[in-house]
Amino acid sequence: GQQLNQSPQSMFIQEGEDVSMNCTSSSIFNTWLWYKQDPGEGPVLLIALYKAGELTSNGRLTAQFGITRKDSFLNISASIPSDVGIYFCAGPQGAQKLVFGQGTRLTINP
Amino acid sequence: DGGITQSPKYLFRKEGQNVTLSCEQNLNHDAMYWYRQDPGQGLRLIYYSQIVNDFQKGDIAEGYSVSREKKESFPLTVTSAQKNPTAFYLCASSPGQRLYEEQFFGPGTRLTVL
Numbered sequence: 616g617q618q619l620n621q622s623p624q625s626m627f628i629q630e631g632e633d634v635s636m637n638c639t640s641s642s643i644f645n646t647w648l649w650y651k652q653d654p655g656e657g658p659v660l661l662i663a664l665y666k667a668g669e670l671t672s673n674g675r676l677t678a679q680f681g682i683t684r685k686d687s688f689l690n691i692s693a694s695i696p697s698d699v700g701i702y703f704c705a706g707p708q709g710a711q712k713l714v715f716g717q718g719t720r721l722t723i724n725p
Numbered sequence: 726d727g728g729i730t731q732s733p734k735y736l737f738r739k740e741g742q743n744v745t746l747s748c749e750q751n752l753n754h755d756a757m758y759w760y761r762q763d764p765g766q767g768l769r770l771i772y773y774s775q776i777v778n779d780f781q782k783g784d785i786a787e788g789y790s791v792s793r794e795k796k797e798s799f800p801l802t803v804t805s806a807q808k809n810p811t812a813f814y815l816c817a818s819s820p821g822q823r824l825y826e827e828q829f830f831g832p833g834t835r836l837t838v839l
Contacts, residue, residue: 646826648827655833655835656832657815657830657831657833703768711773711781712773713770715767715768716767717765718765718766718767
């Protein structure tokens with residue numbers, strides 16, 4: 616089946632730094648979704664992308680739908696402590712399901 | 726407020742017992758999903774339902790069962806046949822109106838089998 620590979624698997628940064636992470640697929644996607652999961656909670660949708668080349672922002676977060684349609688990128692500017700968590704990318708698997716990446720765990724040193 | 730509720734937040738069971746996890750949504754969503762999350766891993770789909778009285782197996786359905794008798798409810802039973810039931814279980818829903826659409830998650834239930 617389809618697989619999503621997220622990179623890096625974990626990040627340790629200083630507060631205030633910018634963050635970049637990406638997600639790649641073995642096949643073409645028509646939608647990319649980015650979620651954030653706080654410890655012990657369910658994931659929350661951050662950004663949805665529906666068009667190749669699309670660049671969408673949500674506050675300090677910016678996500679891009681790769682031109683090849685096989686990748687997507689998430690950037691966080693000027694990180695703050697509440698950005699800590701696990702970031703997941705997801706894309707459609709068939710017509711009715713989503714497939715998720717394994718996540719990028721973000722840790723911030725104050 | 727509209728949302729998805731899962732109860733309980735923490736659940737402990739003895740090995741060999743079946744246990745049912747609750748998932749309720751008041752978003753009027755047609756589709757509902759159950760995922761399993763293990764430490765350091767992504768989400769794996771257990772079962773999903775696109776409409777009342779219908780559901781399909783996901784990638785790791787063995788040892789689990791579900792029902793969808795009401796639109797707002799999608800309970801998951803972890804049976805004694807599930808070899809490694811200890812995990813974090815997440816329920817999600819989506820409107821079901823478009824092919825590729827975002828799913829909304831509940832807060833999760835952490836199941837520990839002793």
